[in-house]
Amino acid sequence: MNDLEPQAVLSWVERFIARIDDRVQELTELDRRSGDGDFGTNMVTALTRAKAKLSPSPADAGAAFSSLSTAFLEHSGGTSGPLFGMWFREFALAGQGGPAFSTALLADAARNGVAAVRRLGSASVGDRTMVDAMAPAADALAEAAENDVPAVRALRLAAEAARAGADSTSSIIARRGRASYVGEAALGAPDPGAVAVALFFESADGS
């Protein structure tokens, strides 16, 4: 059985929080190039609250994600807060009441998550947002589920896809939509929201 049980999900979330904490300056710097420079702080504020709320013995597979989601929704100092809140909410809902995350369940969560973020933020792939990492990760998980890839490996594939998506934002000059004001100034550096998504999937790997 390769599925992710509540304790494994908890460890994943804890590793994610720690990793963002390590990288806060770098993320803030990225937001300074393409936004207003508060992304790192926004993330850490939410994640510090999430950490305080994480139950050491989560009741179900969704519990840790639920804490994450609520913390982001309660915080929402910037655009990323509520979007991450709704994204993690889909992971929480997928795991709610269940004993573990299968690859199929992860694929469901990722698909619903990116759908929620796209619906709420009206960003498409290529707009230089977190969606540029979320969408390929969701696709990777969907493919893995179809091919019965076990959850831990599926997440490694998702992480690779998310990272590639995040990297791709370095060369995007958004011409339409919300990122259009950024222009060439941000060229060469990735979108911080997309990088955070990649860090999330990379944190699944505890080895």
Added chain:
Amino acid sequence: MNDLEPQAVLSWVERFIARIDDRVQELTELDRRSGDGDFGTNMVTALTRAKAKLSPSPADAGAAFSSLSTAFLEHSGGTSGPLFGMWFREFALAGQGGPAFSTALLADAARNGVAAVRRLGSASVGDRTMVDAMAPAADALAEAAENDVPAVRALRLAAEAARAGADSTSSIIARRGRASYVGEAALGAPDPGAVAVALFFESADGS
């Protein structure tokens, strides 16, 4: 018959208006030394309105004074406005319905006038205000009335008394009351309100 008939009063008031108009800069300069420098303007504003309201054929001996009084009361940009308004009001009331100003009537008006100004402004003789010219003029008129001095001569005596009173303010350093903030800065120059009172009585003489 030496009493002042309505036309004579009108001429007196017209000469007063003209004389203040000539001296506006000087009066303003005096207020600059001992006050806020708006005395000349305050006077001219009121007197211009009075001039426009003067009837060429006044109904009674008080009519021209009534126009003066109302103009000052309607204007009252500074302290002097309402005080002059109430001072002239006593001249208007004394002449109201009457055919002419006798010395006795002028004495009544001046006594009631200075009483009104003292009551309203709570200034005494020696406080470096218009009262320093009004009070001796009233006294001179009272004495003239007792001695049956004709009106035109009585007004000449009043003018001398008012002028002496105004001059005396040059050497007053008010130690109490409203003028106490002036201090030595104003020494050597008279109080503009007192000077205006002297000019008023001096204007009675049309020769």
Added chain:
Amino acid sequence: MAAHQLVNDPQELVGEALEGLELSQRGRLRWNRDPSFVIRADDRRPYKVGVLSGGGSGHEPLHTGFVGYGMLDAAVPGAVFASPTAIQIQAATEAVDDGRGVVHVVKNYTGDVLNFTIAAEISGDIRIETVLVDDDLATDTSVEGGPGRRGTAAVVAVEKICGAAAERGADLSTVATLGRRVAGNARTMSLALRACTHPGQSVPSFDLEAGQVEFGVGIHGERGVRQIPVAPADELVAALTEPVADDLGLSRGDAVFVIVNGLGSTHQLELLAAYRQVTRLLDARGVTVARQLVGSYVTALDMAGCSVTLIRADEELVGLWDDPVRTAALTW
């Protein structure tokens, strides 16, 4: 052209605003052009004592904003920071007198006192009682023959209480006595964080060094009694409130009306936070807040700063305070 102001000819500002007020009140107020005063145009109950106030403009909503049912019958506006004339006051007094007399609510300034006094003298038969409002503790010096304490934000409470009593049908001396009770039991302290700029001027009425607060200011853009260093709001509010409470001799079990008043450009967020601190200070003394006003009621043009007014309250006054009022700036 002056900075940060929306003005045409500064001389015309007051008249234009009065016209705007009349238009915006759609028949509830009438602006008498000449002589200038603002008077109730609603169905005023006849045979009541008239309640009248006035003073320089630039303090809006005071006084014109308080004309209406349950408060003023008329208000007499002067030019900015200058007394209205005796003729204006006289005309307004005549306009509101029903034969039961008129109460003049007068803030203690030389020009206002002079012109209201003269108006009373020349108003012939009309019975007039004057209520002098002199709540400003900053000017509570014992200089003999001095002008005494200035009148500031407490005037709103005096107008409210007098207006309510008159509306109830109280007679002239009762209305005046109530007004004097409010005024006599009221003290105010004010501070400025930035001076005001007169219409048409481009520089403020005084310079405040960075990091300094002008303490004990009045409502005419004049300097206060001293400068103190900027401090957290709670400390500044305490510096306003404590001497006022001390001067009134407030002690455990007393009840007060509180007015936290903005001087023009201090934001409602700041005033509400200041009110919170006033309640804490009063709590600590065991003093209860009977009723309160928090907002910009008596302004000094666009001055930044605030004042704290405390007024001893009793049951009768609270009842009158609670009576309905319907004016441009105060309605309940």
Added chain:
Amino acid sequence: MAAHQLVNDPQELVGEALEGLELSQRGRLRWNRDPSFVIRADDRRPYKVGVLSGGGSGHEPLHTGFVGYGMLDAAVPGAVFASPTAIQIQAATEAVDDGRGVVHVVKNYTGDVLNFTIAAEISGDIRIETVLVDDDLATDTSVEGGPGRRGTAAVVAVEKICGAAAERGADLSTVATLGRRVAGNARTMSLALRACTHPGQSVPSFDLEAGQVEFGVGIHGERGVRQIPVAPADELVAALTEPVADDLGLSRGDAVFVIVNGLGSTHQLELLAAYRQVTRLLDARGVTVARQLVGSYVTALDMAGCSVTLIRADEELVGLWDDPVRTAALTW
């Protein structure tokens, strides 16, 4: 320590002000601390549609000052100029829902729209209708996929009309439809004469060269669409009013609600004089003023400046406008 501000820790200002508001409203409002929202505590009629709004703080009296009978059932304040969170909005929505549904009145800003949308999604069974307010003509660009016009002072009218309809017992879609009719027929233009200063900061949010006016500003201290030279007030007010009237296509016989709104530190004298000029411009077009508000209702901290809002009025809307309202900042 910041200049000309009465603040403790700037982070605490909003909470302190909310505490002050609750205290000063003596039982008419309740401030729910966590999650933060302000809710009616009077005897709210049960089984009515809930009317809820919210947004960043610093715009007071908006929105908390409009909570009460005949207007909002609750308001959800964010930090200064920052959206409230979805969790706050959700909690307030649940608190005001009687089962007849809740109308969300939302000013069109990305953060507000996002958080209200999310709140609606996570509020489960509660029936929610959103009324988007986007009256700011300065942001009426046709950029595809752009954020659209900002929501500014028209929100007060939307809240008033929705509140009145809900109080009358109208159902959810009726209340929302009325709100949308108001919002859809509302346009606003604003100008700044001096930028605002954020709590705890000592310099304004932008510099305005002497003699310049920032035209087409919003309510968050951001620059406008262009700078124009200072001019007499009547010209500036015309520059605000004419494009608004044109955009609404107002013509002879039309009637409008007018809101002349101060942005923070512009004096009531100036606002009243500006209102006078608006009435003259409308007169010249043969457009009648149905009703009006003149005052500082939707502020941008202490910004100096004003906005002019016109809203097409009809008999039904005028009736709802006239319905009684009892809130901290609006009562009739």
